[in-house]
Amino acid sequence: MPTPSRRERLRTATVAEIKDGARRLLVTGGVEAVSLRAIARDMGMTAPAIYRYFPSLEALVAALAGDLYDELRLRLEAARDDAGAEPVDQLLAMGRAFRSWSVAHPAEFGLMFGVRAPGLDAFVDDCVHPDHPGARFGAVFVQPIFDLWHRAPFPTPPAELLQERLGGRLEPLRLSHGEVPIEVAYALLSGWTRLYGLVAMEVFGQLAWAVTEAEALFELELAAFTAQLRADPPAAS
């Protein structure tokens, strides 16, 4: 690609400035504080000008969410790469990185993993596009679990049971990552939902009724899960 024209450069700079403003508002006031008028005010512009760059507020927020998925994914990839070659260590590091980023960025987490606006972008999300930022984020977990399974299979429910219950329902996963052993798919989903549940409850303040310092609980659960992953599968009995 040749050097982008001057117009192009200005345009991408403005897009970035708009997104920066949106994120600043998101961080300080939650998603409901993100408004075109406030962004434009911060930029010394008027609100309708933003429509030259995004077709609606909602589209802007969706683009911001996509960026955040990429940011979080890069963070997890860095943690994985720093964790050595042992898949379990990589998963541990990724789990901790996921929690620490999420706790440090609760507003962003809420936007990415909280409730979706009713039916608006759901059909955009579950679209199987493998290049969708959310899908690319989920994909980060696949490789380590797959490697671990190759190296040292871990115990799971019996493969026949998994096949019967889950077999026909993994098309979306298969569309992004060819054929994955069903045990790997199960471990991926099981582990991801546990990680998500714990972190989401902490970030959303839903654990305060029971426990202070949710990090202790997080480390306990992480230890329990990795112990499960390190265990030998039961001998065929």
Next chain:
Amino acid sequence: MPTPSRRERLRTATVAEIKDGARRLLVTGGVEAVSLRAIARDMGMTAPAIYRYFPSLEALVAALAGDLYDELRLRLEAARDDAGAEPVDQLLAMGRAFRSWSVAHPAEFGLMFGVRAPGLDAFVDDCVHPDHPGARFGAVFVQPIFDLWHRAPFPTPPAELLQERLGGRLEPLRLSHGEVPIEVAYALLSGWTRLYGLVAMEVFGQLAWAVTEAEALFELELAAFTAQLRADPPAAS
């Protein structure tokens, strides 16, 4: 208490009508569709009249959320009471009831368990009031796990480890339910976060990238968890 005065009866009826309207809007358009003006319009009133009953929109939404916690708790208690005397069966029934209510009421679920408005009611929530609807909801799970532990202890991480990591951080839980064995507290938190994570991901559409029909995954996880609860604790080795 004597029969409430006529005024009182009219007032509670109006409060109920306002809440009904709010819930209708919540269901059809998500939480952001709940507006005082729309509620008042549906009731043939003007918006400022609602201020005679609730000090703000936010307070109305909070009251609605409280009612929803009670509704869900009653549903879970009914499922538990229909499940016989076996604690594991009770927990299974409560887990299924939680999922089915949540899937059937995604907007309500989002309001109750999704992201909180920034710092607004957080300090109201984590207040240790044992009569807070959210706390009373969480409490439903305590008794069956406690009973199960009494009847047939299940495997957990070693008590000394739990005590060291979690011991000092359970004041909120202890304030609502006296002393609870630390293994029970751990199993409660671990199980609740797994249940929440799975259901929240399904309701929020966060599993669509990997799996269709999340119920199959839910049943697998439920089976895995209850198998864990039914297992014998490892003999002291």
Next chain:
DNA sequence: CATTCAAGTGAACGCCGTTTACTATGGCAA
């Protein structure tokens, strides 16, 4: 140099929460 087109403005529309001043009415005490 003339033209074209993207970028931005200002005004407007219809929503929204909330406040204020004001009105009517039903219950209660003198």
Next chain:
DNA sequence: TTGCCATAGTAAACGGCGTTCACTTGAATG
């Protein structure tokens, strides 16, 4: 029965919001 007064409701207004539309301006392009 009469008079009072708290209660429930209204209308108008303020500021903020997303969005649309008609309009200007200025820079890149032929």
